[in-house]
Amino acid sequence: MNDHHDPDxxxxxxxxxxxxxxxxxxxELTRTFGRLRAVDSVTLDIPRGAIFxxxxxxxxxxxxxxxxxxxxxxxxxxHVEVAGFDPVTEQREVRRRLGYMPDVMGVVGxxxxxxxxxxxxxxxxxxxxxxxxxxxxxxxxxxxxxxxEATVDSLSRGMKQRLxxxxxxxxxxxxxxxxxxxxxxxxxxxxxxxGLLSELRSLGKTILISSHILxxxxxxxxxxxxxxxGRLLASGTPDEIRSRxxxxxxxxxxxxxxxxxEYEVADDAEQQELLxxxxxxxxxxxxxxxxxxxxxxxxMQVTTGELQ
Amino acid sequence: MRLxxxxxxxxxxxxxxxxxxxxxxxxxxxxxxxxIFASLFQVFMAMSRTVRCIEGNCFEEAGVLGFAGAGRxxxxxxxxxxxxxxxMIIPALTAGAIAGERERQTLVPLQLTLxxxxxxxxxxxxxxxxxxxxxxxxxxxxxxxxxxxxGVSVPEVLKAALMIVLVCLMIGxxxxxxxxxxxxxxxxxxxxxxxxxxxxxxTFVPMAILPIVxxxxxxIRPATTIFLAPNPFAATASIVSGPVDSPLVGFRSEVLExxxxxxxxxxxxxxxxxxxxxxxSVIALASVSAGALLIAAWALRTxxxxx
Numbered sequence: 001m002n003d004h005h006d007p008d009x010x011x012x013x014x015x016x017x018x019x020x021x022x023x024x025x026x027x028e029l030t031r032t033f034g035r036l037r038a039v040d041s042v043t044l045d046i047p048r049g050a051i052f053x054x055x056x057x058x059x060x061x062x063x064x065x066x067x068x069x070x071x072x073x074x075x076x077x078x079h080v081e082v083a084g085f086d087p088v089t090e091q092r093e094v095r096r097r098l099g100y101m102p103d104v105m106g107v108v109g110x111x112x113x114x115x116x117x118x119x120x121x122x123x124x125x126x127x128x129x130x131x132x133x134x135x136x137x138x139x140x141x142x143x144x145x146x147x148x149e150a151t152v153d154s155l156s157r158g159m160k161q162r163l164x165x166x167x168x169x170x171x172x173x174x175x176x177x178x179x180x181x182x183x184x185x186x187x188x189x190x191x192x193x194x195g196l197l198s199e200l201r202s203l204g205k206t207i208l209i210s211s212h213i214l215x216x217x218x219x220x221x222x223x224x225x226x227x228x229x230g231r232l233l234a235s236g237t238p239d240e241i242r243s244r245x246x247x248x249x250x251x252x253x254x255x256x257x258x259x260x261x262e263y264e265v266a267d268d269a270e271q272q273e274l275l276x277x278x279x280x281x282x283x284x285x286x287x288x289x290x291x292x293x294x295x296x297x298x299x300m301q302v303t304t305g306e307l308q
Numbered sequence: 309m310r311l312x313x314x315x316x317x318x319x320x321x322x323x324x325x326x327x328x329x330x331x332x333x334x335x336x337x338x339x340x341x342x343x344i345f346a347s348l349f350q351v352f353m354a355m356s357r358t359v360r361c362i363e364g365n366c367f368e369e370a371g372v373l374g375f376a377g378a379g380r381x382x383x384x385x386x387x388x389x390x391x392x393x394x395x396m397i398i399p400a401l402t403a404g405a406i407a408g409e410r411e412r413q414t415l416v417p418l419q420l421t422l423x424x425x426x427x428x429x430x431x432x433x434x435x436x437x438x439x440x441x442x443x444x445x446x447x448x449x450x451x452x453x454x455x456x457x458x459g460v461s462v463p464e465v466l467k468a469a470l471m472i473v474l475v476c477l478m479i480g481x482x483x484x485x486x487x488x489x490x491x492x493x494x495x496x497x498x499x500x501x502x503x504x505x506x507x508x509x510x511t512f513v514p515m516a517i518l519p520i521v522x523x524x525x526x527x528i529r530p531a532t533t534i535f536l537a538p539n540p541f542a543a544t545a546s547i548v549s550g551p552v553d554s555p556l557v558g559f560r561s562e563v564l565e566x567x568x569x570x571x572x573x574x575x576x577x578x579x580x581x582x583x584x585x586x587x588x589s590v591i592a593l594a595s596v597s598a599g600a601l602l603i604a605a606w607a608l609r610t611x612x613x614x615x
Contacts, residue, residue: 033614068611070420071420071610071611072416072419072420072610072611072612073610073611073612074611074612074613087611088611091610091611092422095420095421095422096422098420100416100417100420102413102416102417104413105413106412106413106414106417107412107413107414108412108414109323109412110322110323110326110327111319111322111323115319115322119315119318119319120417120421122315122318123315123316123418123421123422123423124421124422125422167417171422
């Protein structure tokens, strides 16, 4: 579609990356709409290579936070940095290093899947000589190679999410912002998406996911933050959060006869000791040994359901 | 520096030419032009015939001069219709360009690329205008018939073509501005038609008001005609010539020329009258286009105060 998008040699080269800075940093980030404080003094530090889950109910301020990181919305006050660059004053540099996937793919029209990716590659000034290999690689990564010539609007929702992810990756960004990526997906598509995000992390990407599906995030995130009514209630690794807010965790044990029992344990060591005792000492036919969702418990404990 | 295709333009053209409605639109446009042409041809050829009687036998004949006059009239009247069609078609093609992306929730990913707001606006505008120019190009064989009849010079056709391109640019720029400023494509389309109406008809209002305010004895004076400079029809009328009446030539001689050649002009008016009207039109069309495009680009800037 485009054959003339090699970088313009007359343009100044972009400033070098700033790998010494965190992938995302916000300090006292605030955004108000009239009297509503949609984001209220949020301070975050997301290390490079992390999969960071931003959890919160609808209206918590997650999407507004992402919009400020993505150079879409001006903060009312506070400071924000993405890949070491300021989205307000250095938006072009941020865009070179940021891939953003909104919660809705939108209605694309009559473009084919490969044309869609080529268009975004051209819009991100990827040299045209690299388009073929790039599109091929991305379609393979998101498992859409067989749909190369299908129109975008003919794809299922799960496929569109994967294509949206491929689009966000077209310029090989350092940081990915994914707004509710699993929303509306069936279980299979969610599992595929989880595998894809793990693969991206292994490629060195920093991923910030906003979601309200806690079970998904608990399994894949290295760090999480809980937001409600614009405020950050807690942040850290899942273990840190758990130890800060809960003294015990619930383990559900189901025996072969169908009998179910719940135990409370304090930590991993106590959990292992429980399993050993049940199986080895008591010789019980344990069919299932399941740890309760920590994030869900913490989330219910720290949030109040408050709406602004 | 290598010439670079605007990716938005390339995408829009790919999508537009793939739509099933496109060949239908082109066919309908051509049918309309051919219909208008055929009707006008019949009318002007009939008007160019004279009845000649020799020894009691009377017959109709169309002399070379009559044909030439008919050719000129046909060309100028077709120009009038082409400008009218541009006023009707371009807002419909353009006003949904950006508002439609917003409605389909595809604007944000586009804004987050390395394309500047002006590049996005120019890509959208050039795609709409390219289609309109494609339609005009498709009418060239029809316009070419006027050459066969005679009475039209190549420079006149070129001047008319350039002015029509400028008129299309202005209508497109105003429509894309509405598209960038308004959230819904329906609202943007209504606003675009409203502005085109103001440019085509509303620009006559100063001719009605200024003489009352400034106590002119006639509304047709150089100062009042200046407001007509961005008017698509006045701009096109300013570059046609010839003694034969057609809507454009009639307008040119009755309004534009009359205002400049009337007796009793003040010295500043005489100075104003010395500048050719087409120059005012070119400046006005270019200024309105540039202003509208800058406003459209401003409306797409990010980061924004409001989501």
